Amino acid sequence: MSKTLRSSTACIISAFFLSAALTGCTVKSATDCLISGNNYFKMSDYKHAETEYRQALKLDPTSSVAANNLGVILNEQGQYDEAISILRKAIELDPKNTIAHYVLAQSLTNKGQFDEAIKEASAAIEISQTEPQAHKALADAALGKGDLQVAVDHYRYVLQLNEEDDVVHHKLGLALGQGGQLDGQIAEEKKALEINPDNAEARIGLAIALNDKGDKSLAEAELNKILAKDPKNEEAKKYLSLFQGAKKAK
Secondary structure, three states: OOHHHHHHHHHHHHHHHHHHHHOOOOOOOHHHHHHHHHHHHHOOOHHHHHHHHHHHHHHOOOOHHHHHHHHHHHHHOOOHHHHHHHHHHHHHHOOOOHHHHHHHHHHHHHOOOHHHHHHHHHHHHHHOOOOHHHHHHHHHHHHHHOOHHHHHHHHHHHHHHOOOOHHHHHHHHHHHHHOOOHHHHHHHHHHHHHHOOOOHHHHHHHHHHHHHOOOHHHHHHHHHHHHHHOOOOHHHHHHHHHHHHHHHHO
8 A cells, every 4th residue: 555545544534533523423333322321321320321222223223132122211211102112123123032022011001091001011921921911001001990909919920920019019008998998908008118208209108198098197107207318209299288277176
């Protein structure tokens, strides 16, 4: 290679990397972007993870993994509409993608599309019958729809796999309470709080169940426990005001 050609080639390469630096881009493959995105995800840096997954999907639009990971991160950030669209694409690329099916179910549930959510969670269970997140997604959708027995059955199944899941104990309690089984709800909320005393949603659920049973003082005591740690908890303040107002009205 002549000196002139080598010089010209070097200039072109230098210009490319300079352009990349100036535009904030880096020379990465789709796989590089996925690895980087996964590292950000592990650090709960969802914004940077999203950027990397978007770039991965742009570089390789046929990557079911890139579509899946982007959909998951969008769901985590509450961007449900776009998550639904991206996760549907992930499923088109790989119909046996269990994660895409149950995360899609989660997004659909958060949008109030319970029938579609049940369909997707059921598809995930067909692919992987013992996947706890799929059963949890089905239970959440069923609870939203009002199919309480379905919700109870699948929450119980998840707890057979991991009885230390305080969130599932709480949600099982909600399903039981909505079905009029207040003692069952109280028992499940207490189990949730044994596992995680800082689960404010479980403590509020316990307070509501106690109040519905007529144990007003105990209900208020549970809410005050929350407010002692978090005086700005609006949900606890709302229910405490309701309970006290109802007591004064009598």
